[in-house]
Amino acid sequence: MIIQISNLTDGDYHYTFDKKVEEIGLSDPFFSNIRVESQLQKSQRQIILSSKIKVNVNFECDRCGIEYKQELTKEYKIVYLFSSEINDEDQVDLKYISFETDTINLAPEVRDYAQLAIPMKKLCKEDCNGLCLKCGKNLNEGRCNCKTKEIDQRWLPLEKLRNKVN
Numbered sequence: 250m251i252i253q254i255s256n257l258t259d260g261d262y263h264y265t266f267d268k269k270v271e272e273i274g275l276s277d278p279f280f281s282n283i284r285v286e287s288q289l290q291k292s293q294r295q296i297i298l299s300s301k302i303k304v305n306v307n308f309e310c311d312r313c314g315i316e317y318k319q320e321l322t323k324e325y326k327i328v329y330l331f332s333s334e335i336n337d338e339d340q341v342d343l344k345y346i347s348f349e350t351d352t353i354n355l356a357p358e359v360r361d362y363a364q365l366a367i368p369m370k371k372l373c374k375e376d377c378n379g380l381c382l383k384c385g386k387n388l389n390e391g392r393c394n395c396k397t398k399e400i401d402q403r404w405l406p407l408e409k410l411r412n413k414v415n
């Protein structure tokens with residue numbers, strides 16, 4: 250995922266990449282290909298690179314444990330500032346490059362942002378019903394025959410006491 254910038258005149262450019270996830274160092278839960286669409290705006294002082302990542306993942310639902318596939322998308326923008334001085338103060342979305350820089354390699358950022366696209370909570374569907382705690386049946390496939398134990402609110406203090414004694 251390399252963009253040649255050495256002979257780029259000022260203006261807008263469009264790039265697309267389609268790589269195997271392994272090629273940029275991604276593995277499980279990522280699989281198959283990762284696709285990146287990038288918009289590059291070059292001017293005398295800077296390059297603005299806006300990219301959109303699309304990648305397939307294999308997840309296990311946090312609630313029901315079923316495996317499911319999903320396509321994650323993530324957008325990010327990085328400004329590359331041309332600078333004649335060496336500057337170590339790179340920020341997440343701002344990088345300094347020298348006027349002699351030939352290429353920009355997207356792979357490290359694409360890898361990072363793909364990882365960031367992984368949601369904290371993985372659900373096969375928004376309203377996944379999960380598994381029955383008693384019999385383990387997947388409640389998305391229908392109800393089970395277990396009776397959920399409901400405790401009469403009036404007996405709750407007693408119930409608590411009983412649990413303590415035990």
Ligand SMILES: [Zn+2]
Nearest residue numbers: 310313373377
């Ligand atoms: Zn689920």
Ligand SMILES: [Zn+2]
Nearest residue numbers: 381384393395
């Ligand atoms: Zn059950």
